[in-house]
Amino acid sequence: MPEAEVDPPLLSNADLATIFHEIGDMLEVKGELVFKTVAYHRAADAIAHEPVELARLYREGNPPKVAGVGQAISDKLAELSRTGRLDFYDRLVAEVPAGLLGLLRVPGVGPKTVRILYESLGIDGLDELRRAAQAGRLRTVKGLSEKTEASILAGIASLETRSNRMLLGVAEALVDGLVAELSTIPGVSRVEPAGSYRRRRETIGDLDLLAETTDAGVLVQHFSGLPGVERVLGAGAHKAAIRLSGGPQVDLMIMPPGEAGTYLIHFTGSKDHNIRLLGIARERGWSLSEKGYLRLAEEAEPVIRGTDARSTAPELRTFSTEEEAYAFLGLPFIEPELREDRGEIEAAQAGTLPSLIRLVDLRGDLHSHSDWSDGVHSIEQMAEAARARGHAYQVLTDHTRSLAIARGLTPDRVRLQRAVVAQLNTRFEREEADGRAPAATPDEGFRLLHGCELEIRADATLDYDDDLLAQYDVVVASVHVGRSQTREQLTQRVLAAIRSPYVDVIAHPAGRKVQGRDDLNLDWDLVFAEAARTGTALEMNGSDHRLDLADQRARRAIATGCLLALDSDAHRIEEFRHLEWAVGQARRAWVEPAMVLNTRSRAELLAWVAGKATRLAARG
């Protein structure tokens, strides 16, 4: 047979990360040096977070430097990118039974235990482990007992019922409830959420809470007995952990009053950020843990002292605030959303940390729906709710004709809707004049702006003609159908929308769903470049199941010079809170107010919209 040289399909960064995580797991079970396994996991995380498509760059012979990827892993990446396979990985898979990796997921079972179970009882899967534990065979192994058996059975059960990582909305509801409950316990003066929730990561695994109290025993006892507790995972003098039924694990840490600074830093993380801080502390002769900074011991004295040499406790420095704790290292305060070791330490040292956008910087919202298409509340209800938030504008962007499933508007309905909007604005204007409505700012009251969420059709045409589009205040365009087209087709569709003089914003550009659907296969470099060139804003959609653009992509977009829009995509009045999550995600992307279209006043926004149409139309 003639050998046709066909390139194997490109592996995504997520595929590559999975492979290296599995390598790390297999090496752990094999009993390989811990630091080597950690190196693989670290590299896998770095690969997963890379905003560029690594396999493609490797194949083009232009691999970027990735932190945590050295020569050995880089060679493996090259092999995977070129051939789609990795000999080293295949050999490991042949050597380590697949079921062993599943055992690692059981809480309380680590690589050492997996190894012992396999070598002494031949257990290489979850079902076998369960049967062996139920039959009381684990206790026959040296180092394991009846108690271990019970805890492994409980671990398997919780693994099977455990929900995945939570979306922000779910986490927020739980955190609010827990903080409210714990705050009422006698002696408790303060309860603070920490962890990935405080860093506003897009999904949350465990919840971390920090508390100040004068009576740790009472707090831990109440905490362990909260309604909804399925199991108490641990309860000590300084910390406790519970699992909520059908929900996440909640860790509670108790802080001595007045020493919150390093506790907040330690338990907010991320781990990588903390490791960097520790490194800086060590350079200065201090160790760092949640308890504070501990003076490192001097080098051992070579001279043998008499028996009267007294060892005194090393000096401990504690701080009541994070600002002070960072200042001890010569650093300014670093916002929680930045603490991922993605350059924030260097920026802090250089004095170039960004002034992150805040919710109060937003003057309006460019994307929302009403019951005219697939929203729940009426135009008036949505407008009233937006006005109550103190905004200067809300853009009503119901779906367009071809998105029939969302009751997209026909051109006739569009004209009717415009009249409704105009009527409402007349009332708002009158109420302001009468002093009956709160002005959003001293110089600008609230107006509902008329827009649409314009469908970018599968054939790369837009859903309405230019004459109709020209009548809108603001147009956001997005892809809903034909998601599985080729990279070239999808990219051309988005570029066509970006190049329209009448499209102002590309909504949820990646078309992703958190934990549900991958990003559209777009040539992002091209999309960002064209958006920057034409002055088309890219949306950071705040819905907690979208969060699109995601943080790393958005960071790349602003590096290319793109303007962003932070939107709620509210389909009901409660969903205006999505703006808070859009802001959280934007802060994780190092976004400053000037990079965001809807931090501008209404007059500035409308001038900008008119500017794009004029500029591009003049260019032909």
Place this chain on the structure above:
DNA sequence: GCCGTTTTCGGCCCGACTGTTTTCAGTCG
């Protein structure tokens, strides 16, 4: 396996809790 304005070798975060033990190992965050 990665990494280096004090290192190309020798480090790689620290501490609480739990369980099986008479001083510690494994796991977790």
